[in-house]
Amino acid sequence: MEKPKLAEATKKYMLSFYHDNPFLQYLHINVTSIEYGRVRLDMDVQHEHTNVYGIVHGGVTMTMADTAMGAACLACNKQVVTLDCTLSFIRAIPEGLHAYAVGKVIHNGEHTMICEAEVYDERDMLCVKTQATFFVLKELC
Amino acid sequence: MEKPKLAEATKKYMLSFYHDNPFLQYLHINVTSIEYGRVRLDMDVQHEHTNVYGIVHGGVTMTMADTAMGAACLACNKQVVTLDCTLSFIRAIPEGLHAYAVGKVIHNGEHTMICEAEVYDERDMLCVKTQATFFVLKELC
Amino acid sequence: MEKPKLAEATKKYMLSFYHDNPFLQYLHINVTSIEYGRVRLDMDVQHEHTNVYGIVHGGVTMTMADTAMGAACLACNKQVVTLDCTLSFIRAIPEGLHAYAVGKVIHNGEHTMICEAEVYDERDMLCVKTQATFFVLKELC
Amino acid sequence: MEKPKLAEATKKYMLSFYHDNPFLQYLHINVTSIEYGRVRLDMDVQHEHTNVYGIVHGGVTMTMADTAMGAACLACNKQVVTLDCTLSFIRAIPEGLHAYAVGKVIHNGEHTMICEAEVYDERDMLCVKTQATFFVLKELC
Numbered sequence: 001m002e003k004p005k006l007a008e009a010t011k012k013y014m015l016s017f018y019h020d021n022p023f024l025q026y027l028h029i030n031v032t033s034i035e036y037g038r039v040r041l042d043m044d045v046q047h048e049h050t051n052v053y054g055i056v057h058g059g060v061t062m063t064m065a066d067t068a069m070g071a072a073c074l075a076c077n078k079q080v081v082t083l084d085c086t087l088s089f090i091r092a093i094p095e096g097l098h099a100y101a102v103g104k105v106i107h108n109g110e111h112t113m114i115c116e117a118e119v120y121d122e123r124d125m126l127c128v129k130t131q132a133t134f135f136v137l138k139e140l141c
Numbered sequence: 142m143e144k145p146k147l148a149e150a151t152k153k154y155m156l157s158f159y160h161d162n163p164f165l166q167y168l169h170i171n172v173t174s175i176e177y178g179r180v181r182l183d184m185d186v187q188h189e190h191t192n193v194y195g196i197v198h199g200g201v202t203m204t205m206a207d208t209a210m211g212a213a214c215l216a217c218n219k220q221v222v223t224l225d226c227t228l229s230f231i232r233a234i235p236e237g238l239h240a241y242a243v244g245k246v247i248h249n250g251e252h253t254m255i256c257e258a259e260v261y262d263e264r265d266m267l268c269v270k271t272q273a274t275f276f277v278l279k280e281l282c
Numbered sequence: 283m284e285k286p287k288l289a290e291a292t293k294k295y296m297l298s299f300y301h302d303n304p305f306l307q308y309l310h311i312n313v314t315s316i317e318y319g320r321v322r323l324d325m326d327v328q329h330e331h332t333n334v335y336g337i338v339h340g341g342v343t344m345t346m347a348d349t350a351m352g353a354a355c356l357a358c359n360k361q362v363v364t365l366d367c368t369l370s371f372i373r374a375i376p377e378g379l380h381a382y383a384v385g386k387v388i389h390n391g392e393h394t395m396i397c398e399a400e401v402y403d404e405r406d407m408l409c410v411k412t413q414a415t416f417f418v419l420k421e422l423c
Numbered sequence: 424m425e426k427p428k429l430a431e432a433t434k435k436y437m438l439s440f441y442h443d444n445p446f447l448q449y450l451h452i453n454v455t456s457i458e459y460g461r462v463r464l465d466m467d468v469q470h471e472h473t474n475v476y477g478i479v480h481g482g483v484t485m486t487m488a489d490t491a492m493g494a495a496c497l498a499c500n501k502q503v504v505t506l507d508c509t510l511s512f513i514r515a516i517p518e519g520l521h522a523y524a525v526g527k528v529i530h531n532g533e534h535t536m537i538c539e540a541e542v543y544d545e546r547d548m549l550c551v552k553t554q555a556t557f558f559v560l561k562e563l564c
Binding site for chain 3: 440443444445446447448449450470471472473474475480481482483485486487489490504505506507508509510511512
């Protein structure tokens, strides 16, 4: 089955949508790739992202995963809110490393959508695995 | 059954532990109450915590909930890491409001601990409900 | 705030609804208490409920928890389907013991509902803790 | 990276392990494929598996998913217990259809393992998606 193509206008809208997001800007998280139902975010782990052990705080990778999944829904032309999200923490990411998250839609329903996301470090080691349910507010035209 | 009392030394250790946490400082999240197996955090929702809709970003309340639960484990004299965390998002918190999170230990096991947390807005409305499993690294003396 | 009372007709409807449920009958799980937004189920752990270790199979307590929560939604006059469910397993229940589950609505929304449930053994020890999101199909009159 | 091969003795042990499981036998769930870190289960949806709507009860697919994931851990020579499990319900499976579950290990740690599973109907439609954490009791020799 062929994957629908994402319109250039939607991509532009999404880039500005996330670029203008105060919390993502505050954490220096950037949207780096947008395809239909699949979005990637990138971030350098800086001092302000860490806990007292010098590794990234769980809240930062939660933010990356949740945002990547919500953005993947938007990249199916659906505006959504997170209903719930489950995260498994597998590996720590120390300060100074680069991290990225990939969110994917695995069920594109009329009322709800199911997504998964992975957060990796710069050596492509799986650090966080998540699964989440989103409520569809409206379809974007 | 009487609840064990938390030593003053542990309380002091915990306050400095979380006060020195770079990510919590960056988000202006403060530990405001510590009892045995129960910790409260407080935060004012400022512009940098919000998404483009002017409400708190899910990653912020995730951070509050995860931290409150991990701290509740520490307040049982156990040093832990989060294994997994599930969050249900119930109500949005707009910029300018005050929010607080309460984390509680509901199973204090030798190898793992189970906690729950709630995040409320300043009108005491339930906004986020979470459940999480922690892996015990070591007992604090 | 006063809790709405559950109509006797709804209680009767619910009892027959769950009494006629083939899987619950097959597992000998009974609805034993119905209040507004709160339902209790009871079951004796028999040989067919166990795994090779002689303790109750996780799927049995999952069934009890999921059913208790869905029934608690029905006891708010809402017909629902489970969107997702998270379960933490705390303690094993050996063959021969009695077990019960209590499901409670913690957010009664228009489109979705959030519930939690606990499964206990006959000594009232907490064995399973769950949190789940339900999608509202329709309001019952 | 080459995947370790599963010893024939382990396969035989696992088949009898699950064949002798009272709850799986009671539900007519069979282990049909075992590879290193990956196990498939099959089941025909019969009347006793259903709820009052004539579709499979969530507890049945929960049982399939949880068992497939635990078996996938065993197929890495690790004996485990489920710590927690999150399930998203996507599509109903009506009585009379065939269903199968595939469980996979995605993190094979020393103390804990992370798995995911999918349950499909006979048309290979995704019906349930799960993620779970397991606690390692011991390595099998």
